[in-house]
Amino acid sequence: MSEVQKDFDILELPLEGVAAYWLSLKKLVGSKRNFKALEEEAQYTTEPFVRHLLDVGFCGYSDDRVRMLAHAKMETLLGETARRFNLMRVAILDVATGENPHRTLAKLLAQYPAPPISEDKAKALSQELLKLVPEHQAGQERFFDVGHKSLDDKLIVTLLFYVLLSRHESKSGCQPLLAYVSSRYFREGLSMVIDGFDAPFVRKWLKEHKAAVLSETRRKMLMSTEMCVAIGMRLEYEDVFRVARSYMR
Incomplete structure (x- = not known):
């Protein structure tokens, strides 16, 4: 799907751009009952934190486990940066x-x-x-x-x-x-x-x-996690957008 941004850097992309990425994924999934479309997306996404979310967010884990694994990856990547x-x-x-x-x-x-x-x-x-x-x-x-x-x-x-x-x-x-x-x-x-x-x-x-920079990147990662969970819960587009707006100034 052309409007899905295939490659970006979560540290450099503005928060609104990160939100737009996850909203484009919600459009890609639509009302489908499975998330196979996101498996291909994960293969082409080079951003490490987003790739990790796509890997753990749609494989049947509970929301709490997704958040736990996302937090572990977030701390690892922020520490390296x-x-x-x-x-x-x-x-x-x-x-x-x-x-x-x-x-x-x-x-x-x-x-x-x-x-x-x-x-x-x-x-x-x-x-x-x-x-x-x-x-x-x-x-x-x-x-x-x-x-x-x-x-x-x-x-x-x-x-x-x-x-x-x-x-x-x-x-x-x-x-x-x-x-x-x-x-x-x-x-x-x-x-x-x-x-x-x-x-x-x-x-x-x-x-x-x-x-x-690290504080803003952390905020983008937390927002990404919650938007990923919201998509996994099959919430409507507007509800996923509400999650994003919660992190916006």
Whole structure:
């Protein structure tokens, strides 16, 4: 069904957009007695929390079990996102203060119970990224991206690279690469550093913006859970919409 959005990021999509997604699923199901149409939807949805809801929400579990499993996935995903924001914060503030990259790497790896990459490999790969900067070719932009969905080992290497780059070419040397950064959190935080904002102000902004993003994402996940349950209960479209409006300002 064309109006069903196949791929989105629940962290970045506005709450109204997330509500529209679930309402489109209700239209897709209509008054049918089964939810087979949603099985195909689950196969094409890459958003991890939504995919999880589609997996557990329509297989016969009780509403309480659906909510329990949704809560477990929500806490897991929010925890992972919070850690990636913490990694970005470390790198941004270390660019601001001119931190020794070896100390930066130690702080990055400290975020994990077991390092996702060895120190030697992280250093070697970040040095390789430095070599790409002067004359990087089309298609290499992805190597400079920092995103909240990046794999942990890649994220650590790229963040260490930005700290190294700022030491080699000054903070302004990072400016041309910001266009390749998908994370607003990292892009705006590093932009403030490049523009000369003092470290205490940037630290406060990073803390407050992280809290705001995670709080809003939690609200979208809670709304998604209740809309999923409402669809599973075969409530009418307007009743599912009432659930969504309960979470809207």
